Amino acid sequence: MRQVGTEDPSTQHRAPSTPCLAGLPGLVLLSLVTGCGGQPTAELVFHNSKIVTVDDDRPEASALALAGDRILAVGTLEEMEHLIDEDTKVYDLGGRTIIPGINETHIHVRDLGFQQRYAVNLEPARTIADVQQLLKDRLAQLQRDGMLGGWEYPTSGETGPWLYGLGWTQDRLVEKRMVNRHELDEVSRDVPISAERIYNGIVVNTKVFELLGIDFDDPSTHPDWFTADPPDFVAGDIIFRDPRTGLPNGVFVGARAPRLVSEAIPRQTFEQRVESLVLGLEVLASLGITAVVEAGSSMGRVTEVYEAAYESDEIPVRSIIYDGWYRSGDPGGLGEPTAIAERLDILGSPTSGDVMLRIRGAKASADGGIGSRSAAVSVPFLPIPQDPLGADNYGAFRDPDFDYRLEQFQMLANHGWEIHTHACGDAAIRQTMDVYKILMDSILRGDPDADLRWSIIHVYLPDEPQTSVVEDMAKYGVIAAINPANLYYEGDSFVRNIGPERMARHTPFKTFLDAGIRMASGSDYPNNSPDPWVGMYAMVTRRHEISGEVYGPGQRIALLEALKTFTINGAYLTYDDDVRGSLEPGKLADLVILDADLLNASEEELLAMSSSVLVTMLGGRITYQKPGFLLEESGAN
Incomplete structure (x- = not known):
């Protein structure tokens, strides 16, 4: 198995500090090993192209040599x-x-390939009937292809069928409520079905309860949690119940509640996980993505899968893995400081790996989400009748104890790890920034030149009147690791939860840009489609998918600036901006050819730009070529 090594890619393949210009004005040329006295030769030249370099020194060109x-x-x-x-x-x-390859800075790739091979993507569903139909269609297909069975049931060791669904949320359904077990039973009463919600939630059919040994009609089989919530539940943990009987309706939401039924769900084998990862990376290459940040490897399990997958030289995407320390050694998901230190001692260097695969950075979490009404906010969510958390809901911190959080992060800083923290609500963002300030001040006192590229992930409400962190983020160089597609897909549910005034300040692209705060964009798949062009569309329009409404029109930015957040800024986040992220001599030949005039595309064309990806190249190697399109030396058909 390929092991993530100790070589720092920032020292590899570095472009010469003084390019050889060969006496030609306007031409930027890499000095090869032959030097200026020799004559470098191009292996491949593209011309008659609109090249968007995202290099401020030469933003546009018409030809590119590799x-x-x-x-x-x-x-x-x-x-x-x-x-x-x-x-x-x-x-x-x-x-x-031609544009630089897309740097996707927040994704969980493993589910993407699994979805392609074994599961069903429920993201397109807009009604409960849609959810049911997607499940029925996939069930029929898997049965037809002989791929439905063979799953080992953890509760019995027996094997049988299973139908997996991914990517649904009640906020995208016109009914604005959860799918329940009875509706899954209408898809199949005999095949176990589990459908994961996009954030900390799952719904299962009655067959799954039966695999747990539970018979709804036999109270003697009911565990304690069947009629009363367990005492170890934390804020946001909910067992949804039938109002007539008080018994579970199949929906479990929160950090701990889903575990009550997830123990019955078969897990992929290691080989299947590797297969799913490779397939997922191939899907990403078809979208123009050449590098990803895998946002959290709990106890290294995801890292092991990546190491096995990257034994092949044909992997189409570069990967950086954040270690998900906050889930390490603690079922509550908080991470004792001593456990964090032990974990970091095992991992060793915080910059281990090479130009294709490495671990770099630690992923933490400060709260929940806006759509799930679990983000930590300073002003309560707007009341809604069906809010199971009740009135005056301020969401929840993952850990409200500031000193304890500081101690956790101190461990990471002491070991040289940069920190990337999930924080959606303004209170959680403020807490995170205040912890960062203390630690960064300490580091910079000892090393004024320290290059700290820490980030706040999601950072939905950073500029609220009493809690704004914009000035501090700019001062300390904290990166806004944003997920703009959330604005498009979930904007309507966000408005319902926080109202139009706060919605206008949600992920304030222009505010960040004007303050000099770098934004690095990612999809946060499986919460959203991995399509990067949807994110760019959201930054340019701020339009919501379902209603078509626009909140905060003054926060829209130009397409070129949006593109930078998906290219050079993403490379900057992971200390790769000297080797990739823009089209400059000496950098890796990671690029995308589009069958479009990107910078002059209409909004509708931008939203559908994934269909215009013709070729994706990684280090000069074609990793995706659109079916039916062939590069020809006499031209391109």
Whole structure:
């Protein structure tokens, strides 16, 4: 198995500090090992293209030359003629666009391949009937393909069928309520069904209860939690119950409640997890993605899967893994400081790995989410009749004890790890920034030149009147690791929970930009589609999917700025901006060819831009080519 090593990619493949310009004005050229006295040769040249470099020194070009896994030159075809010999492949792109490869900075890839092979994506559902139909269609397909059975039931050791659903939320359904077990029973009463909600929730059918040894009609089989919540439940843990009987209706929400039924759900084998990861990465390459941040490997289990997958030299996407320390060694998910220290001692270097795969950074969590009404906010969520948390709901901190949180993060800082913290509500964002300030001040006193690229993840409400962190984030260089697609997909549920005034300040793109705060964008799949173009659309329009409403029009930004958050800023977040993220000589040839004029695309064209991805390249190697499209040296068909 490939092991994540100790080599720091920031020291590998570094571009020369002084490019060889070969006497041609306007041409930016990489100095190869032959030096200026020799004549470098391009292996491949693209021309007649609209090249968006996201390099401020040369933002646009029409030709790009590659040699090996690197960009050799950026300029015009005329400027590159001396780089071309009889072996150089030259492609006329007919005005198509080239952009840097997309850096996806927050994703959980493992579910994407699993969804493709074994499960059903419920994200497109907009009614409960849609959920049922998607499940029925997938059930029929898996039965037809002979892929429904063979799952080992943890409760009995026997094998049998299982139907998995992923990616639904009641907020995207017109009914605005949870799917329940009775509705899953209408899909199948005989096949166990589990459907994971996008954030800390699951619904199961009656067959799953039976696998747990529970018969709804036999009270002697009912565990204690069947009629009363367990004493170890924390804020946000809910067993949804039938109002007539008080018995569970199949929906479990929160950090601990879903575990009551998840013990019955079969898990993928290690080999299936590796297969799912590789398949998921292939899907991402088809969207133009060349690098991802896997946002949290609990106790290294995800890391082991990545290491096995990356034994192949054909993996299409570079990966950086955040260690999910806050779930380490503690079923409550908080992470005792001593356990954190022990975990970090085992991991060793906080920058281990290479240019394809490495661990870099620690993922923490401060609260829940806006859609689930569990984010820690300073002003309560708007009351709604069906809120199981009741009136005056301020959400919940993962750990409200400031000193304890400081002690946790101190362990990470002492071991040299940068910290990336999930914080959605303004109170949680304020707590996180206040902890960061104390630790960063301490580090910078000892090393004024320390390069601290810490981030706050999601950072939905950073600029509320009494809790704003914008000034502090700018001062300390804290990165806003945002998920703009959430605004598109979940904006309508957010408005219902926080109202139009706060919604106008939700993920304030323009405020961040004007303050000089770097934004690095990711999808947060499986909470949203992994399609990066949806995120860019949200940044340009701030339009909600279902209602079409726009909140905070003054927070819209230009497409080029949005693109930077998905390219060079993502590379900056992971200390890779010197080797990738923009189209510059000496950098890795990670790029995307689009069958579109990107910067002049309409809003509708931008939203559908994934269909225009023709070619994705990783280090000069084609990792995706759209079916039916062939690069031809005499042109492109």
